[in-house]
Amino acid sequence: MNKKFELLLDDTIETFGRKLFRIRSKVAFGSVEVDEKGGYIEKEGNLSQSGNAWVYGDARVYGDAWVTGNAWVTGNAQVSGNALVTGNARVSGNAQVSGNARVSKTSDYIVFKNTWSSFRWFTYTKSNKMWNVGCFSGTGQELIEKAYKDNEKSGKSYEAYVNLVLELEKLDD
Secondary structure: OOOOEEEEEEEEEEEOOEEEEEEEEOOOEOOEOOOOEEEEEOOHHHEOOOOOOEEOOOOEEOOOOEEOOOOEEOOOOEEOOOOEEOOOOEEOOOOEEOOOOEEOOHHHEEEEEOOOOOOOEEEEEOOOOEEEEOOEEEOHHHHHHHHHHHOHHHHHHHHHHHHHHHHHHHHHO
């Protein structure tokens, strides 16, 4: 099978101590043209050589994460751990998908912005019910406990978002 992309060995970045390589398409597929530069991956196993899956822009995929099917990872999104992005999913913006998360459609995750202190983006993934904020990854309760240790305003704010997601999940049931 001909490979649809290659790693650019001279165009790398480092993320959490991992060396990531920019990718470049070798063939046209989906909306990707020949020789189009993509985002960054740690190894060829992070992106399927079949289908229309692609990592765009400054997006990063590393660890044992895998992007397959017709899925896209775009913007400043990061996919790591054992996460799987598949189907027609679009992970974009500043989303962080990690751990054992499974994203097969856009509604499998929610991205929020911390406007009360750091202005950091944070992500909730439905499949594993995990929250990702910067270097933190954990349950809603763990996030709330950590935030209250930082300060009361952060604790109350994150607690409100965790409770919002719990209410939204009740609507889905």
